[in-house]
Each structure stands twice: as C-alpha cells, then as structure tokens.
Amino acid sequence: LKLALIGQSIFGQEVYNKLRKEGHKVVGVFTVPDKNGQADPLALAAEKDGTPVFKFPRWRAKGKPIQEVVAAYKSVGAELNVLPFCTQFIPMDVIDCPKHGSIIYHPSILPRHRGASAINWTLIQGDKKAGFTIFWADDGLDTGPILLQRECDVGQNDTVDDLYNRFLFPEGIKAMVEAVHLIADGKAPRIPQPKEGATYEGIQKKENAEISWNQPAAALHNWIRGHDKVPGAWATIDGQVVTFYGSSLLDASVPAGQELAIKGASRPGLVTKNGLVVFGNDGKMVLVRNLQFEDGKMIPASKYFSVDETTTLELTEEEKKMAEDIRAIWKGILSNVAVIEDSTDFFKSGASSMHVVRMLEEIKQKYSGLQLQNEDVYMATKFADFIQMAVRKFRGEDKEEELVIDYISKNVNNMTVNMPYQCFINGHFINADDGKTYDTINPADGSVNLMEEHQEELATIESIDSGAVYTLALKTHVGMSVQTFRYFAGWCDKIQGATIPINQARPNHNLTFTKKEPIGVCAIVIPWNYPLMMLAWKSAACLAAGNTLVLKPAQVTPLTSLKFAELSAKAGFPKGVINILPGSGGLVGQHLSEHPDVRKVGFTGSTPTGKQIMKSAATNLKKVSLELGGKSPLIIFNDCELDRAVKMGMGAVYFNKGENCIAAGRLFVEESIHDEFVRKVVRYSRTKEESFGPVMVISKFKNGDVDGVLRRANTTEYGLASGVFTKDISKALYISEKLEAGTVFINTYNKTDVAAPFGGFKQSGFGKDLGKLFSPSLISHLTVQINEETTLPVVQCV
DSSP states (O other): OEEEEEOOHHHHHHHHHHHHHTTOEEEEEEEOOOBTTBOOHHHHHHHHHTOOEEEOSOSEETTEEOHHHHHHHHTTOOSEEEESSOOSOOOHHHHTOSTTOEEEEESSOTTTTBSSOHHHHHHHTTOSEEEEEEEEOOSSSSOSOEEEEEEEEOOTTOOHHHHIIIIIHHHHHHHHHHHHHHHHTTOOOOBOOOSTTOOBOOOOOGGGOBOOOSSOHHHHHHHHHHTTTTTOEEEEETTEEEEEEEEEEEOSSOOOOEEEOOTTOSSOEEEETTEEEEEOTTSOEEEEEEEEOTTSOEEEGGGGGGTTOOOOOOOOHHHHHHHHHHHHHHHHHOTTOSSOOTTOBTTTTTOOHHHHHHHHHHHHHHOTTOOOOHHHHHHOOBHHHHHHHHHHHHHTGGGOSOOOOOEEEEEETTEEEEEEOSEEETTEEEOOTTOOOOOOBOTTTOOBOOOOOTHHHHHHHHHHHHOOOHHHIIIIIIHHHHHHHHHHHTTTTOOOOOEEOOOOOSSSOOOEEOOOOOOOEEEEEOOSSSHHHHHHHHHHHHHHTTOEEEEEOOTTOOHHHHHHHHHHHHHTOOTTSEEEOOSOIIIIIHHHHHOTTEEEEEEESOHHHHHHHHHHHTTTTOEEEEEOOOOOEEEEOTTSOHHHHHHHHHHHHHGGGGOOTTOOOEEEEEHHHHHHHHHHHHHHHTTOOOSSOOOOOEEEEOTTOHHHHHHHHHOSSEESEEEEEOSOHHHHHHHHHHSOSSEEEESOOSOOOTTSOBOOEETTEESOBSSSTTOOTTSOOOEEEEOTTSSSOOOEEO
C-alpha cells in the first residue's frame, strides 16, 4: 500500500521502519516541527531514506482546515493514513481522503480510557488488564470501529514505563504492521465499539496530580505509579513540592525509620534504608524509592535527611579534562543553549529521555571505564551535580560502601551459621519490593531457618535447607561445586573463534574468521535436590563465557544460593553480574522466562515446567537449555560382577535419598541371576536408616534377550541416563549405542565429572551442563563411562 504516516516519536519511527521493511511504500511523513533545533525521530528516519517529510505546526486554524496543508497532504496520493502516535488534531478532510481511510493506535482497551493519558489512567484506576486498540478513525474522540486489540496483565507494581516497554511499545509496533497487512489483504474488520464500559479521562497535568492522602494504600500506590514519570504525583514537604517516583506496596511489619511530616497526611512518613514509607487510611504501607525537588534534583528517598552531607570534590587535571569533554557532549545535545554553565539543567534545557541514552552512549565512547545508568542523570540533572556524580563513579567511590547483610543465625552442627535471607540484586541484599517473605523449612525438624558460609558452613546450610546428609553435602554438594568453578575458571582465557579457509579464486582476497561472544543476561532456574551444585553447574559456565546471570533457586532451598551471593560479592564480582531472586517458580520463574532482556534460560526441573518455559521463551526467541525428568533404566547381565552390581544398583536408586535426577527408576536383571540379585538387595537394604524413601523396581528379562531388554528400556519418553553391568566389552558398547539416553554408565553409576557433558534426550530435555565450553551446539552428546576398576579397558566417548 501507499502509506502516509502522520505522527511522531520513536514509536512512530519504528512503525515507519517496519512498514517499509515489509514492502509498503511510505509516500509521505507528516510530523511536528523541530524542537530546540532537533528533529523528531520519525522525521530523522524518513529524511535519511529520502521520504518526503512535512512538518506542520498545525492542520487547522480557528476550527477550519488550513487549505495549503491539506493540499500538500493530498499531493502524496496515499491509499491509507497510519497514525501510530499523533498529538495534533487532524481534519476529517485528511482522515477520510485515502481509499482505505485512516487507522490509529490507542494505548488502552477501548472503549475504556478514551482520550489522552490512557496508560496513566489504566494504573490510576487499578485496572487488572492493560492493552491497546488499533481502530478506524471517525469524527469522534477515540470512538471509531475496532480493527484489532491486544491485552496484557498489569503487575502489582508495574509503572507506565513497565507497561510501555514490556508490551505496549513492542507489541504495538507489530500490531500496527499486522493491521496494515489485514487492510492490504482485504481482511480488516470494523467492529463497532460497545457503549458499555466506555470512559473518558482528560490529560493529567502537574497541577492536578497532588496526592490525596485520605484513601487506602493501594489507591495511593496506583496514583503514584500512574503518574510516574510524567507528570509526577506530588505532595508538600517542608514547604516545597516534592514529587514521588518508584512506588510499591509494602506488605510487612512497620520498618524502623525517621519520621517525616507530609502535608495532608494524617500519619508521618518514615524515611527508611529502603526508601520513604507512607501510610494509607487503612493502615497499610507504600514504599517510595525516589523523590524529586522543585529545582529538578532527584534523590533516593532513603537519603532525604542526608541529602546535603556530600562534600564538593576537588577535581584533578585529568578529571577537569573529562568535565570539559562532557560539557561538549551536553552542548552537542542542547544545541539551543548558548553556554553550558554549572547551573544548566539537562531537562529544563529541552532534553528528553532519548537524549539521556545518547548522552550516556557518547560519554561511554570517550570514557569506557565510566559506567553510568539512566537513573544517574535523573539524580543529577544540573551540570555541576552531574560532574560531581560522574567523578565519584570514575574514582570508584560508589563501590567502596561495605556490603550490608542482614543475617539470621542458627547454632547447628557445632557451629554458628550466619544466613542471608534477602534478594541479591546488583550487588546488594535488598528486600522484595512488596516486602513479602516466606519461611524455608528444615526437613529434619520442621523448624524455620535462613542460611550461609564456606565449605563446612555451606554443607551445614545445605543439610538443614534441603535435608541432605551432612557428609554427602560436604563431599558432593559442596565438593563438586568447588571443582566445577575451578574447571570453568580454566576456560576463561581459552574461548576463541576460528579462522576459516575460503575460496580465494576471486580477485579480492579476504580473511574470514568467527568470534565467540557472550549471550548477555542468562536466567537460571534450579531445583531443590542439589541446590549449590546445580547453581555451580549452570552459573560457572555462564560466568566464564562473560555473561551476567539472574538465578532463581527452588523456593524451599534458597539458602546456599544466597550464601554464594555473599561470597561472590566479597570475592570482587562486579555489581549486577550475579543476582539471586528467591521466590515461587510460578511468579519469579515465569517472569524471567518472559522477560525481554533475558537472552538465555537454563532450567533443571520437571518436564511440564520445561515445556511452559519453552513457550514463554518464545516471546523473544531466547536460547533455552533444559535438564528435565528421567526414568533411567539399569540393565544387569548374568556375566557381571554381582556384588558390585548390587552395591551400585542400590546407589543408583537410593543415592542422596533417591533425590537424584538420574536415579535408576527401572532395573532389568537377567533371569538366571534375578532371584539371587533380589535376595542380596533385600539383605543390603536392611542397613538403611531412611524411614521413607524411593522404591526400587526390579524386572527380569530372558537370558540372552539383549534386543528385547533394549526395547523395554527405551519404551519411555525420557532419556536422561542409563546403565549396564557386564564383563563383555562388545555387549557393553552395543548396549551403550542403542540406549536412548544422554549418559550411559558401564559397570558404574552416578559417576559424573565436571569435564564430561551432561544432559538428556527426548522429553528429558536438551542442551548440556558441564564439559568443554562451547562444544558444538548442533551435535547431541552421548557420554559413555566405563569403570576403571573392572577388567574392561577404560573408555570415555563423547
């Protein structure tokens, strides 16, 4: 189709780019005039492509269309008007002019929240669903027939930015393109808007965004987050207007803090270490993270009473040069400002959020060691304050604060274990936004604990958290974790690409090579049976490859993960590289699987949950590796060393109390030794102290029926591990080739090693833990281990 795009903003720019990429011809772009010498992003993209661009300050004068403007519009010959985001009033002469009319994007589920500030009102009114509508324009205000709608859930602490960035922006762009396709194909519906449920709200402005304190905490929270960041909900404190940002409901006991009187509030707020706590008329609490004063300066709410305590730094010659370089960057952005003075305010001089990104990127290019975040700009909007903040970060002063940990202590195993219990995010232990906690239960006695520290202490924590036998926890849970980190530490400087020989027959001789690059943010979800070891298996490789990670331990066993977080901070890992989020899989795990910034999900757990993770990961085509359930077969032939087979068979089922993903759930014993094998197992089992444990299932198979027992062993949708006991090397290798499992143990079991890849086939998952970093991802690995104590040669095949 021949399209006219009418509107502005980065959203309009992205819609424009996608439509052109899909083969539609944009015959004209109609946008707003330059502001402070800067063109709108939509205009910049169109001008770059050579698309005709028209910048009209208005389309109407005194309620009537400006004929010169309408004539200019008609000259492009559009077949459809697309209005992705438009703040101007467009005359009906233009709306109805094209063959297919006009379509408009609106960020609400119409007919609810017609008018401006629709996203704000979605939150202010506490809607459980948000969404957008693409509708056919008519002469009403957002009343035209619906072409398509999309919706999403509203999280308890979602802000306008959250909804926009997570759903309304990316999905809205795709939907606008889809709508144009439907129109081009003659399949676009025109569904009249229902009258029921229709609402209209006006533009929210600063003067009517004052907080009314006589309402429940949930309503206060909705009001604050519904105005975050524009126009900003505010209250009067100490005689000046203070704007509140970053609110969340706080479901906890009243924290310790310093009282702060707020005009109109019946109860003073509390300035706490996590922010400003305010109270609704129902006695419930809201936590506010940041405050902004009338002069534009923003501070963490927790620093309200210490805001003026920072001394001014004396700059070195190198730092003075850096300040001048940054001044030049500001001048390049704020081209309308004659001179960048110490008092120049970045935002009051005409900059917007997109200029924040540009400014930080330009600073990063000049000073790669200076790591600044968007929030840093909002916290220091004046040039002098920004330089002071930047220099402090450049000197590393922001990294010198001591790691603060709230411990819960417990005397156990002849030692006192100190256990962190908060979330570990960006190098800090912090409470959840809503303040909620949950109990982690000691399986031995049902008591509540939370935990931490070094080999014996980690093993003790692992024991009281997961119920693991202490000696096993010390040797295997902790011991193999240490080995895993040592092994992958050796890979850090050995990750390399390759030079590829190519055909040099052509005149121009080229060099072709590959590079290995980090994926980015990796989400790791681990189970409860080996909490620390599963953390090590998945995170060590992730870190060695240069990625950052967000790890969710099992809800019932978070303690060694939190202790690991403490040790990683003390070892010097940069803030934000390792993050630990305890909580439920349905909440935390689901959000991580769906989050657009996560590029890889590694999961160990059940097959149904693995399938759900794959569905969620499809939102942005994440890489996924899954280690799922197993029903591992163990085949025992009559030529085996029987006593060894009995002992190993018992371990294959009962190791770690049977809480083992590769536990041998099915034993197949050759008929001639079946009864004796069972007698020995029964006698051996009488030495277990476990009052409740796994069941050993033993089946017999006919003497010599190799292929028959293989069929039985493979008759399952799972394929994680397997085993075989026999002295016949030919038979052993034949069995290992035919068994459909990721690992085959021969004359041994449970003997995993950090250098050998581990993972499953079929519904036991895909992808590998352990082993060579960056082994070919398109090759399925089969690991065969033969015990060296037998009379067979030692063989390991991958």
